Amino acid sequence: DQQVKQNSPSLSVQEGRISILNCDYTNSMFDYFLWYKKYPAEGPTFLISISSIKDKNEDGRFTVFLNKSAKHLSLHIVPSQPGDSAVYFCAARIAWGGNQFYFGTGTSLTVIP
Amino acid sequence: GAVVSQHPSWVICKSGTSVKIECRSLDFQATTMFWYRQFPKQSLMLMATSNEGSKATYEQGVEKDKFLINHASLTLSTLTVTSAHPEDSSFYICSATDKVGELFFGEGSRLTVL
Numbered sequence: 001d002q003q004v005k006q007n008s009p010s011l012s013v014q015e016g017r018i019s020i021l022n023c024d025y026t027n028s029m030f031d032y033f034l035w036y037k038k039y040p041a042e043g044p045t046f047l048i049s050i051s052s053i054k055d056k057n058e059d060g061r062f063t064v065f066l067n068k069s070a071k072h073l074s075l076h077i078v079p080s081q082p083g084d085s086a087v088y089f090c091a092a093r094i095a096w097g098g099n100q101f102y103f104g105t106g107t108s109l110t111v112i113p
Numbered sequence: 114g115a116v117v118s119q120h121p122s123w124v125i126c127k128s129g130t131s132v133k134i135e136c137r138s139l140d141f142q143a144t145t146m147f148w149y150r151q152f153p154k155q156s157l158m159l160m161a162t163s164n165e166g167s168k169a170t171y172e173q174g175v176e177k178d179k180f181l182i183n184h185a186s187l188t189l190s191t192l193t194v195t196s197a198h199p200e201d202s203s204f205y206i207c208s209a210t211d212k213v214g215e216l217f218f219g220e221g222s223r224l225t226v227l
Contacts, residue, residue, distance in 0.1 A: 034216065043119070043206050043221040044157065089157065091216075101147070101208075101216060105156040 003027045004092050006104035014112050019077040021107050023090035026071065030092035034101070035064060035075045037086045044089060048075070080111045116140055117209050119219035126197055127227055133193045134222045136207030142187035143209030148180075151204045151221075163190045197226045 005024045013019045021035075031052045036044035050057040050064045050073075057064050063076045073090055087108045091101045116139040126132050136146060144165050149157040161182050163169040169182035179201075181193040190209075194201050206221040 032214070036218070041204070041221070041223065043218040045218065046216065049215075093214075100159065100162055102159070103149075103157045 002105070003030075004090060004102045004104040006088075006090060006107045008107050009105070010108040010110070012110045012112060013080045015082055016079045019075075019080045019084065019109055019111065021075040021077075021088050021090075021109065023073040023075075023104050024071060025073065025092050025102075027092070027094065027102075028068075028071070029094050030102075032093040033064070033066060033073050034091045034093075035062075036089045036091060037084075038089065038106070039086050047088075077109075080109075082111045082113050085109055085111050117143075117207065117217045117219040119207055119222050121222060122220060123223045123225075125225045125227065128198050129196055131193055131195045132197055132224060133191055134205055134207075134224075136190045136192070136209070136219050138188045138209045138211075138217070141209075141211045143190075143211065144187060146184060146190040146207055146209045147216075148182060148190070148192050149206045149208065151206060157206060160192075194224065197224070199226045202226045 003026050034049040035047040037047050038044040048059050048062045048064050050066050055066050065074045087106045089106045090104045093101050118137045120135045146163045148160045151157050160175045161169040161171045163182050163184040165184050165187050171177045184190040202225050207219045
């Protein structure tokens with residue numbers, strides 16, 4: 001049972017425009033959410049996180065929004081750059097789950113120069 | 114920032130042999146380490162959660178006798194793929210959490226079984 005879902009397997013965006021990546025989850029016990037970026041044949045790298053007590057967290061070009069009532073998470077990248085082309089995973093942690101994270105299936109972002 | 118290192122980054126082995134992959138937290142103590150497997154074009158799949166000094170907790174469907182995990186110290190966890198077969202070929206990634214619960218990933222290890 002996939003508790004964290006990314007329904008868009010791929011996304012193409014023009015350089016300089018906004019990229020919006022979406023993530024939905026089913027478990028209301030998730031308390032901490034993260035976005036990771038992964039290039040082919042490399043390990044994921046941490047991008048940005050958000051605690052369930054917040055609804056927005058910003059770090060440079062990256063902003064994560066959390067809508068707990070809708071169980072929805074989104075990552076905004078503004079402005080998008082060709083180097084942002086990668087697979088993006090969202091992940092969620094259960095509050096009492098001992099640091100176990102559940103990952104979405106990933107969205108492949110292509111930023112077109 | 115915190116660094117997690119995996120070794121080897123790429124290994125090729127013959128079918129039937131065993132392969133060990135190491136995961137080290139270089140500048141912090143990691144009480145919990147995770148092992149993931151990524152199939153092509155799929156999500157990272159959690160294989161097991163490893164706590165220092167205790168037996169690993171395996172996810173449903175992961176064979177514990179096939180994928181041996183040892184977490185002997187606060188900075189080292191190992192994954193041994195026993196009697197590897199071509200279907201075990203994959204990208205294996207470890208991660209570790211620091212004291213505040215942030216998750217750091219290793220670079221990943223690509224296993225190819227001939």
